[in-house]
Amino acid sequence: MHRVKAKILAFIGIVIYMIIMSTLTKNIIFYVLAPLSVITFLIWCICEERLNEKYNLQPFDKIGRNRTIIIIGVILSPAFFITSIVYGITGNNVLGGLGLAITIIYPCIFMFIRMETFSNSISEKGGFGYFPASYFLFSCGIGIFTTFRGFSALNFYLNTGNPPLEFAIVAIFLGLLFQTIVLLPDQFNKIIPFDLRERKGLFFMFVITVLLYVISQDLIFSLI
Numbered sequence: 589m590h591r592v593k594a595k596i597l598a599f600i601g602i603v604i605y606m607i608i609m610s611t612l613t614k615n616i617i618f619y620v621l622a623p624l625s626v627i628t629f630l631i632w633c634i635c636e637e638r639l640n641e642k643y644n645l646q647p648f649d650k651i652g653r654n655r656t657i658i659i660i661g662v663i664l665s666p667a668f669f670i671t672s673i674v675y676g677i678t679g680n681n682v683l684g685g686l687g688l689a690i691t692i693i694y695p696c697i698f699m700f701i702r703m704e705t706f707s708n709s710i711s712e713k714g715g716f717g718y719f720p721a722s723y724f725l726f727s728c729g730i731g732i733f734t735t736f737r738g739f740s741a742l743n744f745y746l747n748t749g750n751p752p753l754e755f756a757i758v759a760i761f762l763g764l765l766f767q768t769i770v771l772l773p774d775q776f777n778k779i780i781p782f783d784l785r786e787r788k789g790l791f792f793m794f795v796i797t798v799l800l801y802v803i804s805q806d807l808i809f810s811l812i
Contacts, residue, residue: 691763
């Protein structure tokens, strides 16, 4: 009964959000994202019980929470893809839209493939474990300035011949590489003297993300 009430309240919240946003913005992206959000919510409601049985999402302890976040990311991936492509079309940057879709969806799929690593990562001493939402943000943060930028540069190269093709290729390559690196906390944990599953481990991976961002920008812009 509590779960049914929660779903009803969530649906009402989505509808209210769409009504408010429709009065504040006329951006076509919102009009694409809004119905996709409703469809995604309905898919979740329909498939929730089966997903709970298959992936043991209940009860919502830390392991169940991490699995739930990953599954929701995968379910949202089609909405991310369609919205990103529409963004690219409306901005006359179709390849950029594709790059944005890849930037967002790649971490979701990668963590789904490695779900056991990200879900069964709770330290006996407590902490966040390899909290999927944080690593999603780390990976996307790098991807926006590398993978997405590389696809956008490729789009402009094909249309105007500038920036150089090497800029686009290196940006895409480094983007996917660095997005992957920050999604491998368990590998870092083998060589770091403290446990990355604890609170300070999250800060460590944030620092790694910033360093990779700096390195990527230095390498990419050295080609211009």
